Amino acid sequence: MVYVTRRATFSASHRLYNPKFSEAKNFEIFDKCANPNGHGHNYVLEITVVGMPRQDTGYVIDLTKLKQVMKTEILDKVDHKHLNHDVDFMQGVIPTAENIAKAIWKILEPKITEGKLISVRLQETENNSVEYRGEE
Amino acid sequence: MVYVTRRATFSASHRLYNPKFSEAKNFEIFDKCANPNGHGHNYVLEITVVGMPRQDTGYVIDLTKLKQVMKTEILDKVDHKHLNHDVDFMQGVIPTAENIAKAIWKILEPKITEGKLISVRLQETENNSVEYRGEE
Amino acid sequence: MVYVTRRATFSASHRLYNPKFSEAKNFEIFDKCANPNGHGHNYVLEITVVGMPRQDTGYVIDLTKLKQVMKTEILDKVDHKHLNHDVDFMQGVIPTAENIAKAIWKILEPKITEGKLISVRLQETENNSVEYRGEE
Amino acid sequence: MVYVTRRATFSASHRLYNPKFSEAKNFEIFDKCANPNGHGHNYVLEITVVGMPRQDTGYVIDLTKLKQVMKTEILDKVDHKHLNHDVDFMQGVIPTAENIAKAIWKILEPKITEGKLISVRLQETENNSVEYRGEE
Amino acid sequence: MVYVTRRATFSASHRLYNPKFSEAKNFEIFDKCANPNGHGHNYVLEITVVGMPRQDTGYVIDLTKLKQVMKTEILDKVDHKHLNHDVDFMQGVIPTAENIAKAIWKILEPKITEGKLISVRLQETENNSVEYRGEE
Amino acid sequence: MVYVTRRATFSASHRLYNPKFSEAKNFEIFDKCANPNGHGHNYVLEITVVGMPRQDTGYVIDLTKLKQVMKTEILDKVDHKHLNHDVDFMQGVIPTAENIAKAIWKILEPKITEGKLISVRLQETENNSVEYRGEE
DSSP, X not given: OEEEEEEEEEEEEEOOOOTTSOHHHHHHHHGGGGOTTOEEEEEEEEEEEEEOOOTTTOOSSOHHHHHHHHIIIIIHHXXXXXXXXXXXXXXXXXXXXXXXXXXXXXXXXXXXXSSEEEEEEEESSSSEEEEEOSOO | OEEEEEEEEEEEEEOOOOTTSOHHHHHHHHGGGGOTTOEEXXXXXXXXXXXXXXXXXXXXXXXXXXXXXXXXXXXXXXXXXETTTTOGGGTTSOOOHHXXXXXXXXXXGGGOOSSEEEEEEEESSXXXXXXXXXXX | OEEEEEEXXXXXXXXXXXXXXXXXXXXXXXXXXXXXTOEEEEEEXXXXXXXXXXXXXXXXXXXXXXXXXXXXXXXXXXXXXXXXXXXXXXXXXXXXXXXXXXXXXXXXXXXXXXXXXXXXXXXXXSSXXXXXXXXX | OEEEEEEEEEEEXXXXXXXXXXXXXXXXXXXXXXXXXXXXXXXXXXXXXXXXXXXXXXXXSOHHHHHHHHIIIIIHHHTTEXXXXXXXXXXXXXXXXXXXXHHHHHHHGGGOOSSXXXXXXXXXXXXXXEEEOSOO | OEEEEEEEEEEEEEOOOOTTSOHHHHXXXXXXXXXXXXXXXXXXXXXXXXXXXXXXXXXXXXXXHHHHHHIIIIIHHHTTEETTTXXXXXXXXXXXXXXXXHHHHHHHGGGOOXXXXXXXXXXXXXXXXXXXXXXX | OEEEEEEEXXXXXXXXXXXXXXXXXHHHHHGGGGOXXXXXXXXXXXXXXXXXXXXXXXXXXXXXXXXXXXXXXXXXXXXXXXXXXXXXXXXXXXXXXXXXXHHHHHHHGGGOXXXXXXXXXXXXXXXXXXXXXXXX
16 A cells, blocks of 8 residues: 655635624634635645555556546636635635635545545645545 | 845735736736636745845844834735735736736835845745846 | 644754763764754744534634644744753753654643644754654 | 654656556556656655654654665665666566655665654655555 | 746756766766766756836736746756757757756747846756856 | 855754843844854755856866865854854854854855855745855
8 A cells, every 4th residue: 555645736816704704703713814805825735545556557546647637627627716706616615725625525536546535635825734534 | 245035925816917908818918817806826025135244243134123024014915915906006017926026126125224125036836936136 | 524734933952962871872872962052953843633624614723823822832932942941841851853742742732622633743854853643 | 652754865767667568558658757768856755763752862763873774775775876777676666656665665664673664755756755654 | 127937847867977088987077976877856947037027918928938938948858858868959968957057048048039038047956956147 | 157056954053142232232132042042043055156067077066075065164063063152163253144154155265166156045044044145
């Protein structure tokens, strides 16, 4: 069993805001992240897949294919987009790093058929990051 | 003469768009950077000041003071903001990295009185960055 | 369950030295780390907390609060200090990265009430780091 | 129990190629990695050892000794070498990152006697990395 | 005048060897870099162009175009290649970082028509890098 | 003319303190950097040499020799040391990054005989760095 990680980046904007909260409560909880016009990040996404390297290729998964899946399923949908307004799979949830990571897991998990998805890590800034491992 | 550099980061969103251009021309020039709802970056700002270290302190400039100027004059105004909508000093210009760097120079240059501002570098993504040295 | 990590840095000095050992044995074991006047590092501290993101905020833990706890409980006590002489919670132990990480765990674990502390990572140099996960 | 990680780098070249496959199939699977003259990487190797810090030293393992083992057993054999042609422990396997990591584990595992080897991580490029934890 | 930098990476192998020198002298001068089967690096290439940002776009140069030129003219020719054997523009010169940077300058300089090429930086390892600014 | 840069790191402690100032004035100017027991950093040192690559080697300077000079003349004297107490070439000056860089220049400049020393850069933390280019 070897863990294989592919890293990619995307640039997006978002606003942390719960429409059920008052304006005041939104700012109390989300502070400057609740600014109406949003702000943005260079997100770093790391996808880890675990499996047995194949005898004939030495690969757990062809990283070119993983790269392609990450591009088609995730990056093309979020890169240079506003996560609250432009991204279908983020509708109805607050786009915190936690929720983005969980949404990415949900999309990628069934698409990965060589090996098994084991971790979605998302770095939002150089100081903040999250990881989702499919645990409920 | 020693060159002293202070680095800071901020997260902001922007949209590259020239209102004088047609929608089609904006997308031709700015591509996905013209998406209506904007996108964002973790900007890395590096300010370089040059001067003679003082005999009695060994400092060209007290970096705590430079840090404070950068915070008050720049970071508090751009961090977690939308550069097109929320930032007074970016009004009327397209918020490319080039124009942001020039605007930051214009603000900081007169505020730096120990040593002399010599460079404003702004990294927009891990692959793209600009530097302005006050040259016309 | 999502793992949330907050990173911070501090600059401190230390000396690795066991007063029960002879001078010769100290240098045999700790080599240049036993130099009498000490030396220092830019430590990188990463605190990971695990929990369920709240439905109404999308947060496992408000990172601003975690940042504040890390500052008050740890950074204010170690930053720009000598770990052997100035830091109460390091008295009586040799300030190896291992022991610093364990001491930080002991302090932070009861303070983290949203989610649960799961990892204290401490990078001492770009080549050396440790992680403590609360395991005995 | 503390996890201690030592990082090192080496520069090597390799070619991904299975002699049992046709030329066409090799390029289909390994693409440009199958180019006959090979290509190379600055590999980043991270070795993690877990154990109880000793009471009298505060160390799980003397990192100088771990550094020495990594140098003698691995780095001296792979640095500035061609993994397919020059490295005895890579003969007969395709030198994917997965297989390199497994081979390194096999060599280091019996050599580490303070603490226990728990992870071999190998970064091949800034976007691709693998980890082997000794799991079958 | 603003300096705009685009960064890209490629993985290649090379051997430092002067056929006019004896085997012994090659090893004396190039040490392990003269190993017959070569070795490799993840090169980091940074291209800097200087010019006036255009009034109507805020760009010195459209980085998408610079990226494309770097890809077509350089990266496609060197990535996953052996610099001594596979790269036409490196024939007849020893592929040191110095010579690679100069060769890249010679190719890119006439291709850059918005702004002016001012620097080619090439990082060979995390500790070694070179820069060529077109100076004779 | 090519600029060649070699990077190295060292870990040291220091205290910023001018004995001619009162205790109060020292803390006013140097703040926590004046703490009596000192603190420390992982310094990153970058030495840049400029010259013509030799026709027969492709090198401006043999980096193995530059590495050796940096080790013998600088790193062996500062690594794991206290800059105020243990380092002869820092006696009588306040060990700010500015003054360390200037002292390193003074030592290395006459030792570099292939090419010419053009820059000493010293990074003290991830946010603070200085550069000395031999300019008075």
